[in-house]
Amino acid sequence: MVTTYTCENGLRIVSEHIPHFRSVAVGVFVKAGSRDESPEENGITHFIEHMLFKGTEKRTAKQIAREFDRIGGDINAYTSKEYTCYYAKVLDHHAELAVQVIADMFFNSKMDPVEIDKERQVVLEEISMTEDMADDDVHEQLWKVMYPHHSIGAPILGTAETLPRFTREKIAEFMDRFYTPKNTVVSVAGNITPQLIKLIEALFGSFTKKESKKIYVLPDFSAGYSYKNKETEQGHLCLGYPGMSLTDPDIYNLSVLNNLLGGSMSSRLFQEIREERGLAYSIYSYHSAYSDHGTLAIYGGTADEQMPELQEVILQLLKTMRIQGLGTEEVLDSKEQLKGNLMLGLESTSSRMSRNGKQELMLGKHQDYDEIISLIDAVSIEKVESLMDLISGQPAISIIRSKEASS
Known part of the structure; x- marks a missing residue:
């Protein structure tokens, strides 16, 4: 059975207890995607996704990777047009560690300017890789045709022109707008325990940010x-x-x-x-x-x-x-x-x-x-x-x- 609990700060925890499984999957979903970006910000949501893996006050990027490698778990993330997800899958007895690491990334990422500069080059390579793969690029071009004047048609990865604009200050401003409690859902499924849910609430249930109402403009389809x-x-x-x-x-x-x-x-x-x-x-x-x-x-x-x-x-x-x-x-x-x-x-x-x-x-x-x-x-x-x-x-x-x- 799926259970939803709303914390005092408005963040929602969704849990599904499956006792016959020996794994636990946890995901932090943020209602922020490429659709929420201005033309000058195109790609910043995806860039933030990358930067959350680049180290915190407690852990370096290498240490984050090692935390999961040494317990045989997986951690990853993806950005879509309307939301971003950070997720991990581990054996059930490592679930609390997975939640702690993801929470550390979510709240304490350093956003080091040196790492930001390095990651720009990484994302540029990702953009180039997509453009090199014609069977991927043709879909990207289709979205530009269908919605030429709307952010939903813009590339999730951003462009070589927008990437240089992503400074530490711009990233912080964007996260202040969208990485808010009511904009966030923590979902967990598998052989979970009441202690795990309490830990999630303790880590995610008390942060506060000013909530701003999101107003979407319906995109007009273009037969271009x-x-x-x-x-x-x-x-x-x-x-x-x-x-x-x-x-x-x-x-x-x-x-x-x-x-x-x-x-x-x-x-x-x-x-x-x-x-x-x-x-x-x-x-x-x-x-x-x-x-x-x-x-x-x-x-x-x-x-x-x-x-x-x-x-x-x-x-x-x-x-x-x-x-x-x-x-x-x-x-x-x-x-x-x-x-x-x-x-x-x-x-x-x-x-x-x-x-x-x-x-x-x-x-x-x-x-x-x-x-x-x-x-x-x-x-x-x-x-x-x-x-x-x-x-x-x-x-x-x-x-x-x-x-x-x-x-």
Whole structure:
């Protein structure tokens, strides 16, 4: 059972006791992502994520790493467009140590100017690595096309132009705005103890910062076009369409539609493009849902000379789906697959911790597994087909091809 406790300072602790597991996963979720950045701050949320690993008053960066290596645990973090997460997974008898180290990083990171300068170069290398990987870069370019005038379309990593602006003072000012108690959730799952929850409350439940109300401006979707030349062995194509927010009542209907479209090996895209035509090795679709909007995207990679055919086949397949509709059996199969994926995720303390933390942070509520299964079961072919309009308009398009093929 998932339990939520709100500390006196407004921070929430979400716990799920799973006594038959021997591990504990803990995550600190902060509602601060690249969407919260001004153009001049682009990338600072991700940069802060890096800096929290660079040493505290008590521990050097090396000591933080050794704390987990010597107990066989893992510690990491990631930044998304709407939140940041710092997480660890350890054996249950090391859980208190994991919480203590994460709390030390969260509250006592030194933000040494020398380390800030060094980390700028590290992030620059990360940006370069992403740009070198065309199958990643094509998605990044798609977001810029879809939301050219909104922070949600900006790169999470930032740019070479914005990184030099991240000083110790700028970092502190950003953290004062967003790293606040009511903006933070600590999620823990596994073989937890009452003592562990008390420790989390003692470490996280008393800090105070001025809370500021967050006002999001709804991003306008743009059906634009991006074309990029790059030294690559393969062409890469992304198509983007408007999707749904996390709270949309039709979100599970869209999940089934995405699954049918390109979310599995039996999907329309996979079967037609890879199995029937041999046009691509990698072909799939995915839906990204956020607090007030979402995006449905399709990706395919193929030989440069086959790129026009790949795009035409995808668009024709979407048209056929809209005109001919769906089959009852494939909708039922898609629902069963979604339920299977959900239940298989229950076997990991990390996935339970992550799911609980994100639900509390982004939705402020928790749906139990029986409720979600019921919502998936309630999906009907008529409801799924009613969403076909989402893929009927002009898409945003991002293409990366080799210089040789485009010349």
